Amino acid sequence: MMRLALGTLRRHRGAYLGSFLAAFLAVALLAGAGLLLFSVLTAKPPADRFAAAAAVVSGDREVTLTTTKKKKKNKVKSKTKSERLTGAGTLPADLAGRIAAVPGVVDAVADYAFPVVFPVRGEDDAPVVGHGWASAALTPYTLREGRPPAAGEMVIDADLAARGGLSVGDQVQITTRTGVRSVRVSGVAAPDGRDGLAAQGALFLADRQVPAVSGLDGPTAIAVLAEPATDLAALRAVAGDAPVFTGADKVRGDLPGALPDYIGPISIFGFTIGITAFAAVFVLTGTVALGVRQRLRDLALLRTAGATPGQLRRLLGLESVVLAAVAAVPAMPVGVVVAGLVAARFRALGAVPAQFTVAFNVPVLICAAVAGVLVTFVAARIAGRRAVRIAPTQALTETATAPRGGMLVRVVAALVTAGGAVAVLIFVPLGGPLGMGMSFVSSALLLCAVAALGPVLARGLTAVVGRVAALGGVTGWLAGTVARAESRRVAAVAVPLVLMFAINATMLLNSSLLGELTGDEHAARSAPATAQVTGPGGLPLSVAGDLAALPGVTGAAATLPTRAIVAQGGKPEDYPSQGLFTAGREAAIDLDVRDGQLGGEGTFAASAYLVEQHGWRVGDEVPIWLADGYQVTLRLAAVYQRARGFGEMALPADLVAAHDPRGLVAAVALRYDGDVAAGIHQRWPALRVTPAVAAARAGDAQNQQGAWELMVVISLGFAAIAVVNTFAIAASSRRREYADLRLAGATAGQVHRMATREAAITVTVGLVLGAAVTAVVVGAFSTAQDGIFRLIVDPVTYGGMLAGIAALGMAAGALPIRAVLRRRDLPAVADDH
Amino acid sequence: MTETVVEVIDVTKSYAGGAGVRALDGVSVGFATGTFCAVMGPSGSGKSTLLHCAAGLDRPDSGRVLLAGQEISRLREPKLTEARRRRVGFVFQSYNLMDSLSVWHNVLLPQRLAGVRPDRDWAREVMRRVGLAGRENDRPGQLSGGQRQRVALARALAGRPEVIFADEPTGALDISAGREVLALLRDAVDGFGDLGSRSGERSGTAVIMVTHDPAAAAWADRVVFLADGRIVTELADPTAEKVAAQMTAVSAR
Incomplete structure (x- = not known):
């Protein structure tokens, strides 16, 4: 069996090139993402600020909530969820003295x-x-x-x-x-x-x-210098609720901003692994299926020689394992390079800390190779599931055809995946922070549905497109008729195009829609202001107060970006928020308040999204954790609409200034008459007065930017391989068809024109399906954002993607045929027997 | 008096590789309009090469090929294809039909490719004659080997070619299906009783058929024997026995 597998692989090198490349790419990407994930998971804090201390007593660094649920039979289930703070909680100022009194403790040093x-x-x-x-x-x-x-x-x-x-x-x-x-x-x-x-x-x-x-009311940490044999239990008892860290954990007592935050990258790299596996199975199934179709006669011959379907299945499986194993060898070092490149890009985007480096780990590489082999194996199993049942007699016929059928499986798979996509689009609030990720999930599900129903959809579409092509003379007619007859082939080539278009178009269009909406909302928010005042790195709240008090200023609004935590269903959830300070008789910021009124002692405002999520009503008292873990209960005074690029909550500015360690005003919007700007320049030369400032990027913007870029590159890579490969296989397996056409009197030019028109039909089918998937997802996403149904969003991006993918498809369709059939060639009568 | 439709004059052809074997070595032969000529010879005698050169599917190294008076041996593509599809029909052992087109579209394909309006009445008549009326919408894949070869023949005839080249047309068929195809080729030469002609004149096409089967060759008016790239002898009004005897003699040389 092994010898046979090796033999077929060697003989059908061309047909397997695509599968080889796809397996190679899959292993390289899995290895790269695996290394990155491993590196972020095992990343050591860069330096131990408390290296000289034996232990560190730390203020709160996370908000933890415990909920207990009574279940049947008196069982009590308790769940503990925590969310990391962006600031540092403080310790009582007298704690250092009490710790110093613990026996064995030499000294306790408070760190502010x-x-x-x-x-x-x-x-x-x-x-x-x-x-x-x-x-x-x-x-x-x-x-x-x-x-x-x-x-x-x-x-x-x-x-x-x-x-x-x-x-x-x-x-x-x-x-x-x-x-x-x-x-x-x-x-x-x-x-x-x-x-x-x-x-x-x-x-x-x-x-x-x-x-x-x-502005701290106590130390953020207390470092303990102690004799080696000091009793930690006594120390813990004195520390009370405050955690005591020793060894490598001591760094957790450091200021959060000084510690690398790998939460975002961990989810990105995990997500990347998932997408890579999805795209790999998707593309490999297609290419392996085409490879198997090329060899149907071979398989039938083996059946005549007495091979059972089970043996053929094992043969195909073995071939795929050998293929993927060979592909994995060069792919692993490439994976290391990929990890380095991605890390560099993420560092540049600021999605990972600057000192992040990729750890080299052999077991991770081996796992990636094994995963790649498994994925290829699964793809071969899917691709060969019906082909192996080929009837032995098919070996005797001129053109072996795989057993038909399996329609039920296809329809069921399509219904399930399409149903899942629709469910995601309907039930997940796409307007929220999950919107982008969920729209990706729904387009991936819709793609699976399209892939499952590929031949059926392709048949219907080629019937229409083919008829249009027939208006272009005999070659167009021929192309249309052949395409209609070979809808499976059309589907195999068109589906990667659908993948390429739909994934990238939904991601790019959705993110550009979000960017556009954020920009619009920001502009609308700052419309009432005459000017925005900013300082290098931010300005203290007191300066904002002074600015508001300048003569001529009729309104001021200062914003302090922060993050705040509210509990949802027993789980602390962290949201980008702003400390908001307003002054003057005219509003300098327009949040589009829908309910209630901004301002008032002990109150806050929240976005309509957040209010809906939590079921709050104006007047509700809501417990909120600020950046340093300080818990405050504020009354909901207003619900506003324009949250994009601003945040989900508008909190009292003095509270944020006191409890966010940064606590600086990012911008002060001023409304004034007369020459206030000159006065500001004179008094605060470092401040800048501009008519408008760009919208602050949302908290996770750089992470998302990195993630989308990564995904676009991955799907483009896979899809390009799939497209080129499927076209090449389809073209080379059709030598005979072209020879027959030449014998029937077609000139080489006519065959080329036919092939080009066929490629055009295929590309059209792919783009129509891709546009359909995109329309569903982008339409739903757009409607969820602001109630407006949009399809194209950004005509330039849309047109560019259409043109780029069409060009790739046409090149991939026409070039292999040109290689097979040169214009001056005589018809090849060397009938392949 | 019959005129010559295909004239091969002193044609030489070698193939690269295999130490430059001469497949054809100064062959001259003419094929008359409205006659059925078989080309025979042992394997490697050059009979298929002769057919390909005569049909314009291959270019001779030297010598000339006249197709209905037009020199085609020096024509370049796509002129060569245009000349060929105007005057020539093909019937090959492997049928060479387009699987993705229906029988009817296969039959009309050469005329469509030539950009002429297909003569549908004649095509229907041809389909009837080859016994495939009613199968127009089938795919070639749904037909038996004999039926497929008859579709190939109908396609060759539908364009009213001056000459049909047939390369082992019965090679893949059983005896009775092969006999039907040969009878149809014979009928085509005899002008189908002149029913299909537009004018009153004799419309039979010439058929040049490569075969190794003496029984098939016996349907021809004339048999040309090749060995080692040369014409060694020919036989008029052949019978299967005479052809078989001659083949044995040629092969023994």
């Missing part, structure tokens, strides 16, 4: 960590974190020059000093949520053997000044 806007950022755009000088010993940072900071002074790390060209004695302006200060550099410090820590620049202020500058 807070983000600072500094003229330069750290290595790879790392944020700059401020601390008190006492906590420098925890890493430890030691002075290279200068002296420890006194009031109004600071020590910066050597890396920041080099980047900013700063030296002892320089005055530097720093911004925190409490204001802008000019601070003198009193010294330069560095950890052992390095200029600074990876992923965070450090700045140390005099300890006395820290609470005032940071």
Whole structure:
């Protein structure tokens, strides 16, 4: 059996090239995505800020909710769900003293960590974190020059000093949520053997000044210096609810912004693996099926020689395993390269932290290879399920045909997948954060339905398109008739085109629709404002208050981007939100409030989407966790519509400023008459006054951007392989048909024209089906966004995709035939026997 | 007096590879209008090559081929195809029908490709004569081998060719199906009793048939024997026995 499998593979090299390429691509992508996933899952925090400490007592870093449900038989089921905070919770200020009193503890050092806007950022755009000088010993940072900071002074790390060209004695302006200060550099410090820590620049202020500058009411962490045999249980008892970390976990006590966040990338790379597997099964089934069709006569001959369908099935399976195993060998190193390229792109997009590197791991590569082999095997099983039952007598006929039938399976598969797609489109609120992902899922399901019903759909469409083609003379007629008769072949070639068009069109159109809507909403939101005031890295809330109080200003609205958590069904859910400060008698921001009224002590506003999700009503008291885990209960005062690019909640600005460690205003919208701008320039030279600023990108924008790019590239790669390959197989297996045509009196030119027209029919069928899938998904998505049904969304993108895919399809259809049949050739009478 | 429809003059043809074997070595032969000529010879004698060169399916290395007075040996594609489809019909062992077209469309295909309005009445008449009236909408795949070969013959005849080239037309058929096809070829030469002609004149086409079967050759008016790329002898008014005896003699050389 093995020898036979190897023999057929060698003999039908051409037919298997496509499957080989697809298997190669599948393994390479699975290996790449697998390595990336492995790397993000095992990524070590870049540096241990608390290396010198034995243990770290940390403030809250996540919100955890526990729900208990009583079930039958007195069983109680409790579920615990948590959501990470974007800020850091604080500890009681006196806790350090109590910890220091625990036996064996040498010292307890409080760390007040807070983000600072500094003229330069750290290595790879790392944020700059401020601390008190006492906590420098925890890493430890030691002075290279200068002296420890006194009031109004600071020590910066050597890396920041080099980047900013700063030296002892320089005055530097720093911004925190409490204001802008000019601070003198009193010294330069560095950890052992390095200029600074990876992923965070450090700045140390005099300890006395820290609470005032940071706005913190307590330390974000307390590092414990202890003798080796210290009793951790006693420490935990003193710490109470606050978690105590030791070993590698100590970094979890660091400021969240200084720690890499891999939640987004983990889901992206996991998703990538899923999509790759889907596309691979999809494309491999098609190419393997075509390869099997080419060899029907062979299979029939084997049946005559006494092979049972089971043996043929094993033969096909073995062939596919050998093929995929051979493809996996070069694919694994390519996977490593792919992982590197994707990581580079994601770093550039900011979807992974700058210091992220790809870990090399052999077991992951082997798993990818095994998965690729399995997928190819499954594809071969699907493709060969009916072919192996070919009747032995088919070997004796001129053109072997696979047993027909299997229609029921196809119809059932199509109904199930199409039903799933419709269910997703109807029941999932596409207007929400899941919209993009779910529209992808529904288009993938619809694609499966199209693939299952491919021959039937192709037959119907070729009947129509073929008739149109027949108007173009005898070659058009011939192309139409042949295409109609060979609808399976048309379907095999058209389905990859459908895949390519539908996946990419839905993703691109939906995201461009979202971008457009976000831009529109942002413009509408800021329409009332005369100008937007922004500062480098943001401005303190107090400045926004001063701006609002300028003479001539009739209205002001300051926004502080943050994230806030609300509970939904016992699960804390994190939403992009804004701290909103409004002043003046005229509104400077128009959120399109549908219900209630903005403003008022202890109130917040929420988007219509969020209100609908949670079933809130104006006047409801809602518990909300702010960025540092501080829980506050606010009354819902207003429901607004224009949430895109803004956030789902508008919270009191002072609350956000106090509880988001960054807590800076991103932009102040001002409404004024007269020459207010000149006054602002004079008083705050660093601020910019512009008529409008671009919409803030939604929180996960860079992650999504990376994910979509990755998906578009993957599906384009697979589909291009599938298209070229299926066309090439279809064209080369038709040598004989072309020879017959030549004998019947067709010139080579006529055969070329026929083939070109056939390709045109096939491409048209593919694009029509692709456009249909796209129309359903984009139409539903668009309707869910703002009630307007759109099909094309972006004519340039749409037209470009149509033209690009048509060009690829036409080239793939016409070129292989040109290679088979040259214009000056005589008819080949060498009848293949 | 009959005129010559295909004239092969001093044609040489070698194939690359196989140490440059000469398939045809200075062959000259003429085929008259309205006659049925069989070409015989042992395997590798060059009979198929002769047929291909005479039909314009292959280009001789030297020498000339006249098809109805037109020199075709130096024509280039697509002129060659145009000349061929105007004057020639083919019936090959492997039928060479388009599987994706119906029988009727197969029959009309050469005329459509030539861009002329198909003579549907004549095509229907031809279908009737080959005994396939009523099967027009079937696919070739649904027919038996003998029926398929009759479709191929109907296709060749539908274009009113001056000459039909047949390469082992009965090679894949059983004896009775083969006999039917040969009888139809014979009828075509004899002008179907002149029923199909537009004018009163004799309309029979010439048939040039390569075969290795003496019984098939016996249907011809004349048999040409080839060996080693040369014409060695020919036989008029053949019978199966005479042909078989001659073949044995030729093969023994």
